[in-house]
Amino acid sequence: MKLIGSYTSPYVRKISVILLEKGLTFEFVNESPWPDESHVPQYNPLGKVPALVDDSGEAWYDSPIIAAWLDAQDATPKLLPEDALQAIKVRQLEALADGVCDSALIIVREQLRPAEQQSETELLRQREKIRRGLDALEQEAAKGQWLNGEQITLADIATACTIGYLNFRHVVPNWCVDRPSLVKLVEKMFQRESFARTVPPAA
Ligand SMILES: N[C@@H](CCC(=O)N[C@@H](CS)C(=O)NCC(=O)O)C(=O)O
Known part of the structure; x- marks a missing residue:
């Protein structure tokens, strides 16, 4: 592969x-x-x-x-629940985390443009998406050990990758304020070997 x-x-x-x-x-x-x-x-x-x-x-x-x-391959652990509706729930959380990341990427790209060409309206719009998305993830994270119950899923991985990106590019540096459950979740994720081995190189 x-x-x-x-x-x-x-x-x-x-x-x-x-x-x-x-x-x-x-x-x-x-x-x-x-x-x-x-x-x-x-x-x-x-x-x-x-x-x-x-x-x-x-x-x-x-x-x-x-x-x-x-x-869908044989390898374990399975990161999507077997139950079809639960799997859709996890994929929606993945879409939420990815969506926050999409907005962060738009901000990073926008800020690469000459200052006079940057749209403050667009930057604010994307920051609002990130704020609402992170608030929704915080609510889910507050419900249990993992985003979808008692087992780690794709939703936890996608969320930690998104937060890792916010940290890496210093987008919304205060994301952790008033989001204690999200902080706890991603700190736990960042300790895993898979995350330690995929830290992005210094920019
Ligand atoms: N929805 C896509 C997003 C992928 C994406 O936007 N990747 C960026 C790099 S972080 C990219 O390749 N951008 C190139 C482009 O937009 O032309 C996914 O989840 O794979």
């Missing part, structure tokens, strides 16, 4: 963590999606990472699909 991605992408990190948690061996192909000459579109027509190439040569994207595909 080959994982096409960059070391700084939170969505790629999510897939690396899943592969490590499941003990699956894979080759990491370091490929930036941004340059014109990027090879990423060979694997994903949308030109985004991650993409996963399986042993038959088929390419899978985007990260929620790759995560579901990996969970």
